[in-house]
Amino acid sequence: MDYRISDQLPGTGMPGDRPGDRVPGPRSEDALPASTTSAVKVVIVGGFGVGKTTLVGSVSEIRPLTTEETMTQAGVGVDDIAGVERKTETTVAMDFGRISINEQLVLYLFGTPGQERFWFLWNGLFEGALGALVLIDTRRLEVSFDVVGRLEDRGVPFVVVVNAFPEAPVHPMEDLRTALDLPESVPMVDCDARDRGSCRDALLTLMRYLHTLTTAPANAIPEPQ
Amino acid sequence: MSGAEEEGWDEGAPERLYVVTGGRSRAGTESVRLDLVTLIVSRDVPQPGMPPEQTALLRMCHYPLSVAEISAYLVLPVSTVAVLLTDLLADGRMEARAPIPAAALPDAELLKAVMHGLQNL
Numbered sequence: 628m629d630y631r632i633s634d635q636l637p638g639t640g641m642p643g644d645r646p647g648d649r650v651p652g653p654r655s656e657d658a659l660p661a662s663t664t665s666a667v668k669v670v671i672v673g674g675f676g677v678g679k680t681t682l683v684g685s686v687s688e689i690r691p692l693t694t695e696e697t698m699t700q701a702g703v704g705v706d707d708i709a710g711v712e713r714k715t716e717t718t719v720a721m722d723f724g725r726i727s728i729n730e731q732l733v734l735y736l737f738g739t740p741g742q743e744r745f746w747f748l749w750n751g752l753f754e755g756a757l758g759a760l761v762l763i764d765t766r767r768l769e770v771s772f773d774v775v776g777r778l779e780d781r782g783v784p785f786v787v788v789v790n791a792f793p794e795a796p797v798h799p800m801e802d803l804r805t806a807l808d809l810p811e812s813v814p815m816v817d818c819d820a821r822d823r824g825s826c827r828d829a830l831l832t833l834m835r836y837l838h839t840l841t842t843a844p845a846n847a848i849p850e851p852q
Numbered sequence: 853m854s855g856a857e858e859e860g861w862d863e864g865a866p867e868r869l870y871v872v873t874g875g876r877s878r879a880g881t882e883s884v885r886l887d888l889v890t891l892i893v894s895r896d897v898p899q900p901g902m903p904p905e906q907t908a909l910l911r912m913c914h915y916p917l918s919v920a921e922i923s924a925y926l927v928l929p930v931s932t933v934a935v936l937l938t939d940l941l942a943d944g945r946m947e948a949r950a951p952i953p954a955a956a957l958p959d960a961e962l963l964k965a966v967m968h969g970l971q972n973l
């Protein structure tokens with residue numbers, strides 16, 4: 628995968644890239660200040676190949692990292708003829724990156740696939756998340772449709788980010804809004820996931836939207852269920 | 853995943869893996885609720901004879917690191933990391949800094965701080 632290291636610090640000659648006595652952990656320049664007391668997170672969700680990893684890499688101050696989770700799921704009833712509990716093991720990788728907000732606060736961005744079969748990841752992920760960016764590719768709206776519905780059900784505030792692929796058909800935002808059945812209040816923005824400024828603006832759109840939600844209780848999103 | 857199995861759950865059912873969302877990492881042990889972005893900081897240095905995973909954890913968390921980052925650097929699932937952290941947290945060798953709870957909606961001041969931080973990107 629071709630990550631963009633977006634905040635390349637000048638070579639410090641500091642230890643951390645010594646292959647020999649390598650202790651697992653961040654390079655010294657990637658360490659958070661000791662004063663960091665708390666973290667918040669935002670989830671980037673979208674279908675296959677929509678640009679999640681690219682977006683995380685564009686704004687992250689560290690090279691995006693990957694965490695894997697394995698989940699043993701009880702097989703779903705259909706082929707349980709003998710009542711034997713079937714279990715399937717699924718491993719899913721999530722890319723994530725980090726943005727230090729100030730000396731106390733750090734923001735983590737997690738990219739997660741939008742397809743329904745990965746929704747089991749969402750419990751731990753969305754719990755406590757500020758909100759989500761739903762990345763959509765206009766060539767494949769179906770996944771986005773399910774994601775949007777699911778986030779609405781869970782009461783997760785989100786904005787829709789239309790990733791501009793050159794070969795993708797260009798739709799007026801209002802047509803997309805109708806196709807996704809989005810309320811007027813949900814912001815929609817264009818974005819090039821490869822461009823740091825563009826991704827930052829998408830995140831800012833989310834924060835402003837959250838801010839309007841907190842300050843205007845009339846628009847309050849439904850309580851999570 | 854290698855390395856941790858012998859430590860964590862020879863006596864445990866696979867359900868034990870789901871500590872991150874379950875908020876409990878080992879039967880009978882009260883534990884801190886760990887989120888992907890709970891920050892972990894060492895409060896002690898590795899002791900001789902400690903299992904290698906604990907040594908690695910204490911070393912790498914000299915500065916705060918999120919559970920997700922630990923998982924990535926150790927190449928272990930988050931659930932495994934949570935199990936490994938339990939004893940260290942219980943012993944006070946490590947400290948967990950809980951994420952800011954975004955109740956139903958995050959706090960306006962928090963959002964302003966994040967916006968400010970993003971604008972400086």
Ligand SMILES: Nc1nc2c(ncn2[C@@H]2O[C@H](COP(=O)(O)OP(=O)(O)OP(=O)(O)O)[C@@H](O)[C@H]2O)c(=O)[nH]1
Pocket residue numbers: 673674675676677678679680681682738740790791792793818819820821
């Ligand atoms: N033109 C254009 N290409 C993009 C954009 N975002 C991503 N790409 C390209 O699209 C491809 C897929 O991007 P990824 O970031 O890997 O997408 P992803 O959502 O992480 O994909 P999966 O994790 O495989 O589901 C890469 O080759 C990117 O370079 C964009 O905004 N514009």
Ligand SMILES: [Mg+2]
Pocket residue numbers: 679680681722738
């Ligand atoms: Mg990806």
